[in-house]
Amino acid sequence: MTTIDGIDNGVNVQALLDAREALKGAPEAAQFTWRSTTRWENGVHSTTTVRNFFGLGAEQTHKAESTFTADHPEVFAAEDHGITPIEYLLVGLGSCLAAGVASVAQNRGIQLRSVEATLEGAHDIRGILGADSDVRNGFNGVKVTFNIDADASREDIEALVAQSQKRSAVFDALTNPTDVTVEVA
Amino acid sequence: MERTTTVVVGAGHAGLAASHFLSERAIDHVVLERGDVANSWRRERWDSLRLLTPNWQSRLPGQPYDGSDPDGYMAMGEVVELIDRFAARTRAPVRTGTTVTSLRRTDDGYHVRTDQGEIACRTVVLASGACNRPSVPRLSEAVPGTVEQVTPFDYRGPDQLPDGGVLVVGASATGVQLAAELRRSGRPVILSTGEHVRMPRTYRGRDVLWWMDASGVWDQRHDEVPDLPRARRLGSPQLAGTPDRTSLDLNALTATGVELVGRSAAVRDGEMLFSGGLRAVVSLADLKMDRLLNTFDAWAATTGTDDEVKPAERFEPTRVPSATRLRLDLRGGEVATVVWATGFRPDYTWLDVPVVDEKGHLNHDGGVVLDSPGLYALGLPVLRRRKSTFIHGIEDDAREVVDHLSGHLARRH
Numbered sequence: 273m274t275t276i277d278g279i280d281n282g283v284n285v286q287a288l289l290d291a292r293e294a295l296k297g298a299p300e301a302a303q304f305t306w307r308s309t310t311r312w313e314n315g316v317h318s319t320t321t322v323r324n325f326f327g328l329g330a331e332q333t334h335k336a337e338s339t340f341t342a343d344h345p346e347v348f349a350a351e352d353h354g355i356t357p358i359e360y361l362l363v364g365l366g367s368c369l370a371a372g373v374a375s376v377a378q379n380r381g382i383q384l385r386s387v388e389a390t391l392e393g394a395h396d397i398r399g400i401l402g403a404d405s406d407v408r409n410g411f412n413g414v415k416v417t418f419n420i421d422a423d424a425s426r427e428d429i430e431a432l433v434a435q436s437q438k439r440s441a442v443f444d445a446l447t448n449p450t451d452v453t454v455e456v457a
Numbered sequence: 458m459e460r461t462t463t464v465v466v467g468a469g470h471a472g473l474a475a476s477h478f479l480s481e482r483a484i485d486h487v488v489l490e491r492g493d494v495a496n497s498w499r500r501e502r503w504d505s506l507r508l509l510t511p512n513w514q515s516r517l518p519g520q521p522y523d524g525s526d527p528d529g530y531m532a533m534g535e536v537v538e539l540i541d542r543f544a545a546r547t548r549a550p551v552r553t554g555t556t557v558t559s560l561r562r563t564d565d566g567y568h569v570r571t572d573q574g575e576i577a578c579r580t581v582v583l584a585s586g587a588c589n590r591p592s593v594p595r596l597s598e599a600v601p602g603t604v605e606q607v608t609p610f611d612y613r614g615p616d617q618l619p620d621g622g623v624l625v626v627g628a629s630a631t632g633v634q635l636a637a638e639l640r641r642s643g644r645p646v647i648l649s650t651g652e653h654v655r656m657p658r659t660y661r662g663r664d665v666l667w668w669m670d671a672s673g674v675w676d677q678r679h680d681e682v683p684d685l686p687r688a689r690r691l692g693s694p695q696l697a698g699t700p701d702r703t704s705l706d707l708n709a710l711t712a713t714g715v716e717l718v719g720r721s722a723a724v725r726d727g728e729m730l731f732s733g734g735l736r737a738v739v740s741l742a743d744l745k746m747d748r749l750l751n752t753f754d755a756w757a758a759t760t761g762t763d764d765e766v767k768p769a770e771r772f773e774p775t776r777v778p779s780a781t782r783l784r785l786d787l788r789g790g791e792v793a794t795v796v797w798a799t800g801f802r803p804d805y806t807w808l809d810v811p812v813v814d815e816k817g818h819l820n821h822d823g824g825v826v827l828d829s830p831g832l833y834a835l836g837l838p839v840l841r842r843r844k845s846t847f848i849h850g851i852e853d854d855a856r857e858v859v860d861h862l863s864g865h866l867a868r869r870h
């Protein structure tokens with residue numbers, strides 16, 4: 273594992289920096305496709321599996337298949353077999369920002385002891401219920417609060433968090449519009 | 458065919474500084490200029506523009522500022538006069554009205570084709586400018602035709618724009634200056650803000666650019682800058698040269714009623730969609746400004762300069778509205794004009810030498826063009842130092858680049 277001055281957050285920064293250099297001259301290899309397959313179970317309950325993806329010019333496979341259950345809570349008159357789909361957005365954003373914090377900290381030689389992000393998505397469900405056409409379906413706003421214990425000043429920690437947003441795939445996907453195509457095969 | 462040792466392309470301050478050092482070394486050369494000396498300042502700037510660098514920094518090799526207002530900021534006429542004076546004093550062999558239309562390699566140098574004839578030479582200095590074209594993002598193509606679109610090259614002043622609201626895209630020096638001017642003209646102004654560089658106009662009683670100069674930040678060399686590609690992409694700081702020396706950061710704009718929104722991300726169905734990441738770019742800019750001010754403070758403490766300046770200060774964090782707008786209907790009439798203050802790029806379409814990468818940047822190391830011996834560049838961002846694109850930054854770069862060029866000539870013959 274990479275260590276800079278004995279700092280180890282478990283991120284192999286050198287490998288990432290090497291990849292950045294290597295991919296500069298090979299944009300084709302940098303083209304990834306992430307995939308998931310969702311199967312409807314019953315009601316608003318579904319199961320999604322993730323196993324394969326494409327990248328570095330070839331088909332790739334995760335070490336193991338992951339399975340995610342989505343449903344809605346009982347207050348929605350559902351069976352609550354799992355979290356709601358929109359909560360998966362919080363899962364994605366929180367884990368992406370945390371990964372970013374760890375990577376940036378490693379690169380800047382900051383030892384982390386603990387990182388915890390609490391996410392809150394404000395959601396007016398009148399949108400999805402069609403109760404008010406002026407209310408959007410998605411989040412009205414997302415708030416992320418980090419609690420970080422590290423060998424660093426508050427200023428440096430704020431800089432870590434700022435930089436992690438700058439390089440976050442999910443932060444970008446949530447804050448910027450994305451072209452989405454939905455078709456029937 | 459006409460022969461000379463060196464052809465300099467462009468008679469802005471960079472080309473003229475190259476000419477100065479070439480003359481000093483008695484290297485035979487001509488400076489080819491498609492328009493007049495200082496053409497960019499004459500034709501490609503808006504009416505109210507003043508330099509954001511203070512007068513005492515408007516110095517060129519052998520020509521310090523000798524006016525009566527060292528802390529002021531030059532208007533465009535004064536900049537043209539400054540560069541004209543330099544050209545005359547150095548007796549630069551400038552040929553105005555001569556456009557270079559093609560540059561090709563030959564066995565022993567370069568073949569320069571112009572609209573006034575052809576020249577063979579052994580070395581070439583590209584001083585044709587880093588800002589030949591406004592760079593406008595592709596999404597502009599989807600802006601409805603009912604909305605007027607202008608770039609800083611078309612823009613002269615508020616009177617020229619139709620009545621109604623303006624969306625200014627980009628919050629570097631150009632964007633904040635135009636947003637302020639358009640707001641003063643009474644128009645509603647929305648400023649779309651991506652990554653930006655915040656700076657106070659004065660810090661501890663001195664011009665912030667005095668600090669950049671004195672503390673050595675501006676002298677940092679290209680081979681010492683940690684992330685050079687990033688440093689070369691960096692936008693200009695949010696500064697304006699106004700007589701009252703006030704800061705023109707986002708807080709100042711908000712106070713005049715300018716509305717802040719995130720980066721312009723896409724146009725869809727006639728609506729401009731803005732990023733929801735405004736708070737992130739703003740806090741990055743605040744953090745970076747504080748880091749820069751820390752550098753200044755540390756320099757002042759170690760050099761014993763603390764007594765000559767006012768006490769350290771910190772500035773209010775940038776205020777971001779609790780909810781920023783994510784979309785703007787461009788067909789609704791709220792906005793009559795979009796101003797693209799999204800930066801500038803060089804134009805190398807006339808360069809028939811394969812030295813430009815897929816993004817349109819010249820491949821060079823400190824102004825020595827890679828894989829094309831005898832070809833040099835000046836005036837590009839962080840060419841050899843952080844100050845490279847500024848008027849006062851040209852002296853060191855031009856001297857060193859001409860040193861290299863002269864070494865090249867000596868090696869070959």
Ligand SMILES: Cc1cc2nc3c(=O)[nH]c(=O)nc-3n(C[C@H](O)[C@H](O)[C@H](O)COP(=O)(O)OP(=O)(O)OC[C@H]3O[C@@H](n4cnc5c(N)ncnc54)[C@H](O)[C@@H]3O)c2cc1C
Nearest residue numbers: 467469470471491496497508509510557585586836847848
């Ligand atoms: C809006 C703006 C504000 C700025 N404010 C400041 C400031 O406050 N302080 C500061 O220090 N710097 C400032 N700069 C940066 C810099 O000083 C200017 O960009 C300056 O013009 C750069 O000088 P240059 O000689 O490198 O290029 P230019 O001044 O652009 O000169 C290049 C010359 O080459 C000529 N040319 C180009 N192509 C050809 C060709 N094919 N054939 C013949 N001739 C050609 C052009 O006509 C032009 O005269 C500013 C830049 C901009 C865009």
